[in-house]
Amino acid sequence: MKRQAFSIKALLCAMTMAITATTTYAGNTTLEKELETYVRKCNARIGIAVIMENSDTVCINNDYPYPMNSVMKLYQAMAVTDALQKNGTPIDTVIVINRKELHQKTYSPMRDTHTEKKLKLAVSELLRYSLQNSDNNACDILFDRITGIKETESHIRNIGIKNFAIKANEREMFARHGACNENWNHPLSAAILINKLFTENIYQKPYQDFLIHTLNTCRTGQNRLPKPLMHSNAVIGHKTGTGFDSPEGYPQGINDVGFISLPDGSHYAIAVFIESSQYSMEETEQIIADISEITYLYLNKHAE
Template sequence: MNKFIRSVAALAIFLAPFCVKAQDPLRDKIVELAKPAKGIVGVSVLGLEDRDTLNYNGNSRLVMQSVMKFPIAMAVLHLVDSGLFTLDKTIHIKKKDLPKTYSPLRDKYPDGDVDVSLRDLLSYMVSQSDNDACDILLKFLGGPDQVEYYLQNGAKVRGINIEASEEDMAKKWEVQYTNWCKPRDMVKLIDVFYTGKALLPASKDFLYTIMTETTTGPKRIKGLLPAGTVVAHKTGSSGTNDTGLSPATNDVGVITLPNGKHVAIAIFITNSTADEATRESVIANIAKAVYDRQLEKKY
């Protein structure tokens, strides 16, 4: 019996390095940085060249809000790649297509009755997070089901669920919870996009460019990064209800490092009771910690 026990103990010692993974200092730091958010913080990181990954609440279903505009843009560009349309195709927009949600497009054309190209609608939707442009493109695609079909069958990504339009979410508070994603699946979609596995080069380059031109969320992923750092990203933001609850404060995208490498990152904060400045600082601090860790690597 003693010999048997000694053999088992020896085997356990031999297997220990393979069974127990040392705590990642970056993950530990993210745990601490997430605490001021007073909500659910989900983080997923992927080195696009070295394939190194890190996840914190990566499988949680978190509220997307306008982050959904990134997969919607990919679905539109898939139709362009298929030869069905070009970016110069225009859509006639009527006044009824411009409900009163956040919309620089409506600010420019308050009465509608204008033809706008897919190129411009995509730019409005992604770079300026225009809600009316989003819903016009969602209708053009045939609705949320068509985006889901593209994600699962074209991009081969699950864990992203889109059921409601921007207008739907504006009408009823609870509806925003039907549009959710898992952070690790959003990073998978970013990876599929960036590595050219889902879109042709021209479409990929166009979407990447308008993501670098994003005007929303300057204090999130970009907030603490060195000036001039290229970040192609898409934000998502909810309102705050009377009890001080904010369902979504998000930012996802690709950071270009000084060494020419790239890191895909998704940071979601769901059901937070912290104020907006705190929520944004949590995202900025996590992004900076990821950035610093990537620079420490020896490729």
């Protein structure tokens, strides 16, 4: 039975959460306090990290590992890009995929669109399916053909990211739902990662520009971080993650990690991870949208 919709902002707290937050951002009412106040009202375990243009950082409940789910595909895409670049492999290199390699029950728009016995897809197409549509088969083909899980972990650590682990592919997580907990990060790790991708020269320009454009045209999670930005001139590149429901039917591992570019040229990175929720999926996604709106309005108000 669908639970009755209600205003998330009007919720009274039904659970006690340990809040850990740090910020150096100036203001009478700090972003930290606004986010902390909001999170305390929610019957959900929520972690948040925001990195502002001047490198000031706000973290709420960051000292805790959150299952990545498909946010892992952002980490993978960056490792795939590194492998292509090192090998001198063009991003439009075609891979032949036998249909029997594809998992038939997992989420896969790629499999449903391409019905031929042998699929001929460019690496760029696989990355688009994985990042824009969160396609599980595309993700596993990239692990199998381009760069493995260990190599993915190694590359991400080499560019300075800590407090994360990637141990399972999509096939393993489908077969054993507990494996989702083996791919984890702290919210700040994810925020630092996407911030690096959008602000530092990590890869050669054609590769890096492709990743940024692909994330900027993400098709999943429109009711999460992008929702309050839809009628603004802000541009958001983001990657979502969605876990399996709990035995009681509640959403778990509902995440979104994004980089927002504002019309005045300023920008910020934001990561929101909801490990567990006592609400419907619609209401849980609204929590992420509310956090996105609080952050966007605050930073607009205090823009210099």
